[in-house]
Every structure is written in structure tokens, then in C-alpha cells.
Amino acid sequence: MHLVRVELYCILCVFASVCLSQDYATEQETCDTEHESVVSRQFALSLYKTASKLMAQTRNLLLSPLAVGMLLSMVSHGTSPGTPRNEILQVLKQGDRQDIQEFDRCTLSAYHADRFNTPFVIRDKPRRNTARLRTATRLFGDRNLTFDADFVTKTGIYGTEMTVLPIRVNPRLAERQINRWVSRQTDGIVNQIMKRNSLQSNAKIAATCSIFFTGTWSSPFLNASRGVFYRLGKRKRSTDFITSQSPVQHLSSKKLQADLVKIPYDVPDGSNIDPCLILIMPHKGTPIRRVETGLDDGVLQTLLYGNESNHVRIRIPKFQLAGSQKLKFFLKRMGIRQIFIEWRSSLRNSLKVGTKYDGKISVASTVNKIRFEVDEYGTQGFVYHKASDAVRANDFPDYEILTYDRPFIFILYDMFTNTVVYVGRLSDPTGRL
Template sequence: MGVFDSHKSFGKAILYTCSAESKDFFKVYESSDDKNVILSPLGVFTLLLLYAFGAEGQVADEIVEFLGAANKRHLTDSYRKLSRELSSMDPDLLAFSDNVYIDNQYSLNNSFILNAYSYNSEADIIDFRNPKSAAKTINEWVSTKTKGKINEIVSEDDITYDLVVGLYNVIFFKGHWAVPFDESETREHCFLTDDFQLIKKPMMHLLKSLDYFEDEGAGVRMIQLPYKESKFKMVVVLPSHLNGLSMVLRQISETGLLHYVNRMNHSEIVINLHLPRFEIKSEHDLKNILPKVGISSIFHGDAYGVVNEAPVSVDKAFQQAFVVVDEKGSTAGAATGLHITYTSLTPTIPFKVDRPFLFAILYDDIVLVAGTLSH
């Protein structure tokens, strides 16, 4: 049973944020010059929800509608279960943290801070009038949470004179394959890039029974790699056609990733898997992306319930994310920020991942990070 089995539309909304033409991920993919993309939909969702605690009217309505909930209370009650579960895990496996930085000339609304605390968020007073010191404090927090994988999410220039509150979320995951790849079997193989160039990539090899799904009509093939750590898994979606990644992403946008994951065969099918060893790092300006998926009021509408002294709106929204996949397992993470200013053994099936593909790391039915490798 998934965390959100009692709230299907809510869980579906989270999944859509990773894979949809109508949601974040496909917009990120389309707008990126570099088609090696990694994004944490859960990180984006978390900060939107945190901001919704202090918002009413159109600002709150857009967030609630985007996340597929009936109302704000439904949204927050469901998220509380997930937040507590993720926050209670071994930090060497999964670190899931929020922090609210409030400028020392302002004070947080009592209701807002109580809601934030109820979801295990941290809250700290900071002097945004000292940009160098403020940036250093925030970056040190992010670096600690991501084990040094993300060391600078903000610069001095990002700390503007009218900054009142900074909301930050960090997700860090380091999982180990249930059955590791044998490093001695890793070989250089050809990989056809998104611009139809043949390049050499180190391909890991595994011959094992894996959950498998194929839909010839949709042009989709999929395998699932379990991690040793319970409930975590990586899904690899391989287009049947050499240039089929965009089409696959569009189809997933209409159904959600779980539509395919839940149709996988739990059988003794032996997969002859060749998977690239890879590393991706991405930076995203979410202020350019969120309005395309229906979230625009946060950037100009007033939220009166965040701080006591003045209404606020979001000035900047951004995310850095990374993933490393090798023979032993995967390391992945993301840091997301909102800057808020006052208003202004049978026959084997070959599965050679030698073309652009989609991947996602899931905890149960929740997508932690999703990405594409195209070159």
C-alpha cells in the first residue's frame, strides 16, 4: 500500500509533476538545451505546499489545483504522513529536510510557523542585509544535507535588499542495488545521442529476473531495478524507437508514470540488461517553468499569512539536482528554493539502453527524482 493510497488524485498529481507536458518535467526537458536533465518533482511540490500555508485566494487555489487535492486541508493532511516517514529515515540513506530562513527584521506568522514545524521543517533567523554571510549560511546547510554534492545553491547576488523569507528543501538519496552490477563486466558500448551521434559509454551488465513491461503500441519498454533498501526502486523507460523519447514523455504525461509501473510483470523473465554508468547535474530556473503549468500567482499575488509585517510574493524559484548511477547503486539529490519578497532464466529479453531514455527513482509510489540521459 502506498503512502497516498487513500488519496489517489493527490498521489497522481505528484507523479505528474515528474513526467508531464502539462506539468514540470516535460516543460524542463523542452526548455533545456542540454537534454541530460534531472529534476526532483517532490522538491518543487514540497516548497509549493509550504508556501501555501501562508497563502489564500487565487495563490492558494492554483497550488491546490496543481497538486490535485480537493482543498488545502486535504493537501496538508496527506503530506504530513509522507514528510514524517521520509524525515524519520536513516540520513545516510535519505535526507529530506526543509528550512525557513526569516530576515531578522521580520517575524513569521504563528499559523505559518506551526504548520511548518508540524512537517518537521527547520526555521532560522538570518540577516539578509548581509548577503555574503546569508549566502554562506544557506549554502553550508545545503552542502551538509547533500553530503557535499551541492555546495552553492545561492550567491551573494541572489540575496536582494527586499528579501524577507527563503524557503529551501533538500532531498538526498544514496541507495545500493539489491543485486549489484559486476564491475568486471562493464564495457564500452555505442550510445546513439539525441542528435544521432554515436559515442562510447561505459555500459554496466546484469543478467537477472527483473520486473518488465512492454507496450508496442506506445513504443515503450520498461524495467525496474530494486534497491537493497526497502521500497526504493529505479525505473528505466526505454523508447522502442531511436528518436522516441519525446513521444514517450508525452504519453506518460497523459497517464502518469504509475500507469506503466503498475503494469509490470512480476515474473521470472530474465533480462539481459546493459545500462550506462552516468552522472547528471542540472540547474533550473523554476520561475520560467511554473507559469507554464498553471502556477503564476505566487510571483505577483499577495500572501498575507507568511510574515506578520507585510504581504509577500515569490521573487525567485530554482532547483539544483544531481544523480550518479554506477555498479554499486545510485546517489541522487536536489536542493530547491523559493525567495520571497514583500510585494513588489527462461529465454532472456535483451534490454540495451543505447539511446536517450527516461529514468526515475521512486520510494513506494512517490517520485524522488526523474531525469533523461540523451548524450
């Protein structure tokens, strides 16, 4: 079996706390799950388009709209009524301002951790060689502050526990304790999500969000062979390519002027996720910027559920993306500004009434560390092989082989919840973020 493992580690350093106020099970009784899915996909594509415009086309890009949405939904409950809260809801909902208050609860419920955290177990043991998606979130608050009791209780409903640390008295110790927790949650893969001096003495809380996805292809790929990847500006890069042995679903979109393929993962019946990797490559002569601008949910749904597709074999580059990105610039460009203004107490509703604190309460910074790797063997030691999965290349001799040898968009999509988990752009298979 061929493994793909991706990890995202986000940290939100804030000068405030966040407050959650709705029970997930209760919300599911009154909220339309299809509405939640549409909302989350619209936000995902909007976030990607904003980031892609702000970054050079020659740079790789990788985001997790799911993680960003989770953080924003938590922060929104701690914001003061009016503009700060409305800005977050408007960006998450991507809809008309007139109906924000009416549908805010259902909009935020799209990012409940419980939608993604049900473990799949066979004979009381997890299937380690199949697709798994888990989220791990935690709030670290300053121990000298009094947090609202309802806030502490309701964060548990979202799968987000509160841990108190000496953030203001000893921020260096707090940083080490946060890093230690993240290291345990990621099996030692990430040991330093917070660099030294990330927490300042006026910080009140830090929120972390980790997303883990591990998956094996439902059908194996051939071993790597060398090939040429054509970067922008007529630059070339020699790199390893892998070829699918079985055909995958393919759509040639005239609207986008791009080729889209869907690569499924191995998922047993009864699993809580149904992931696939979507690759979108512009037709020859079509700028990737044009494809990014025209990308919408309708095209994705046509590939996933329409009847206009055919099947091809594909040849794609092996790649690994790792690094960190600051999200504040992207979010401000999308319209979320008030929570970042230092002189405003835009998150004052998060602390218990009467709590004394120094200064204003606002978001200090948003940083994410992320890793995404695709190859034919696996990553981080998670390698599994099944003799029964052997397929000869000549079993499918009549299928066209489509080579992804120029910049393309990739999307990790969960068909069970109809959610975009990751979205990115590969401009250089040997480069970093």
C-alpha cells in the same frame, strides 16, 4: 554491493514567508493516502512533461517533483485567498477547479516531510548499505520581521524549522550562513547552494529543500565495458556500460511504444521505503518526444503491479548528471503565475498582522541544484561490497539482454509511498544538465 546515490538541493528565494496550518497526524486520519499518492504522481508527470517540452530533446533533464511539491505546498499556506492559492492547488492537484477547496488539505498532505523521514534502524545503527531516503528543509527569515506564531509552530510539524538571519541588513552574511547549513546537511557535498548576490536586500525569507537518496542494487552489475550511445541527430558517444547479472522486470508497452524495466534496490524487511529505478526507452524508430507525451501513471502501474511483464537482463550506461535549473519558467507554464508577480502581495498572509515591510510580497526566484549518479561501484565514497552477493553471469544464460543505448527516461520511484522522487531524461551520458 553497487551503490546509487542521488541528491537534490532546492532553494526558493522569496519576498515573503510561508505558513503551514495542518497537523500531519490529524490529516492522515481523514485523508485517503491513495488519493495523496495519485495526486503526487499526476503532478510529477505533469511537471516532467512541461519541462521536457520547453527543453531541447538533445539536453539532459533532471527534476525532483517531490521537492518541488514540498516547496509549493509550504508556499500555498502563505498565499492570499483566491487566485494565487488556487493556482498552486490546481497545479498540485491536477484536477477540476470546482473541488479544489474541498480537497486542498489532503492534496497538500501528500508532501508532508513526515511521509518520507522515518529512519530505518537495525540494532540502533542505520543500515548504510541499503536504500535510504531523507528530506531536509529549512526556512531562513529576516530577523527584523515578525513572523506569525502559528506559522513558526506549524512549520515544525512539517519538519521545517525557522532560522532568523540578517537577510536585509547583511545579505552576504545570510548567504554564507545558508550555505554553511546546507553543507552540514549534505556532508560537505554541496558547499554553495547560494551564489553571491543571490539574496537581495528586499528579500524576506529563503526556503531550502534537500532530498537525499542512497541505494545499492538488490542484485549486482557486471563491471563497466565500453559501448556506443546513440544520441539524437545520428550522433554517437562512446561511454561505459554496466550489465545486470540477474534478470529484471520488463514491460514492452504498445501504448507508449517503449521498453520499461524496473531495477530494485536492496531494502530489508521493515524499511520505510521500497525504491526502484524505472527506465523507459522508446522502441527503435519511435521519437522520445512521443513517449514523453504519452507517458501516464497507468503505464507505470502496469509495470509495477500488473501481470503483463516478463524478465530480461539489461545493459545501461554509467552516467552522472549535475547542475542547476531555474524552476520558475516551468511553474509559470503550468499555471502558477500570481506568486511571481512583483507588484502583487500574493503572499501577504504569511507575516503577522500589523508587521511593517517595504514593497510587495512575492516569490523572487526558484533554483535547484541537483546531482544524480549511477554506476556499478558507487559515488562520493559510499562503496560497499558483499562477498555473498557474487553472481555469475552464466547463472542466467537464457535471458535476453536489452541495451539502453539511446535516449531514455528514468524515474526513481518509491513503492512504499507510491511516489515519484526523481524523474529525468538521459540524452547524453557524458553531458551535464
